[in-house]
Amino acid sequence: MSLAAERSRATDASHTSKGTKRTFTAAPNVPFPNRHARENHSFLPHDLEEINRANKALVDRISEISTRPGEFAKIKSTARGPKESSQAINRRKQAEKIAQENLAMFKRLQATKPSADLNRKKLAADAAKNAYISRNMQKTKPKPDWQE
Numbered sequence: 570m571s572l573a574a575e576r577s578r579a580t581d582a583s584h585t586s587k588g589t590k591r592t593f594t595a596a597p598n599v600p601f602p603n604r605h606a607r608e609n610h611s612f613l614p615h616d617l618e619e620i621n622r623a624n625k626a627l628v629d630r631i632s633e634i635s636t637r638p639g640e641f642a643k644i645k646s647t648a649r650g651p652k653e654s655s656q657a658i659n660r661r662k663q664a665e666k667i668a669q670e671n672l673a674m675f676k677r678l679q680a681t682k683p684s685a686d687l688n689r690k691k692l693a694a695d696a697a698k699n700a701y702i703s704r705n706m707q708k709t710k711p712k713p714d715w716q717e
Contacts, residue, residue, distance in 0.1 A: 609617060653661075 612620065
């Protein structure tokens with residue numbers, strides 16, 4: 570049956586009774602152009618079969634992975650990240666060198682012990698002695714140059 574005949578039958582059915590809806594018992598017959606399989610001139614038939622088998626295996630693997638919840642996150646990527654620039658490498662090495670020097674200085678400072686003979690009383694006594702000597706030196710007159 571042609572497309573025009575289907576349309577006229579549908580419109581006739583809807584106009585026959587005012588309260589009825591259009592209903593079809595089957596899908597309308599719409600003619601499509603004949604689709605024929607194009608020939609592949611790029612590959613030989615046995616190469617096409619091998620390609621199709623590999624594609625099917627890939628599709629099966631992808632569908633298997635996608636149906637397992639949480640499994641995709643467990644697969645580790647083997648791809649490497651971007652390369653680090655030489656300037657970044659040099660900055661990192663310099664920072665590591667500074668950190669090692671700081672650590673060595675920290676260890677040296679932690680290893681130092683306070684002096685046993687150095688205390689506040691002794692420092693105060695030495696300061697008083699130095700002040701006394703300084704006052705006495707200011708009172709004395711220097712020797713003249715000709716008395717040497």
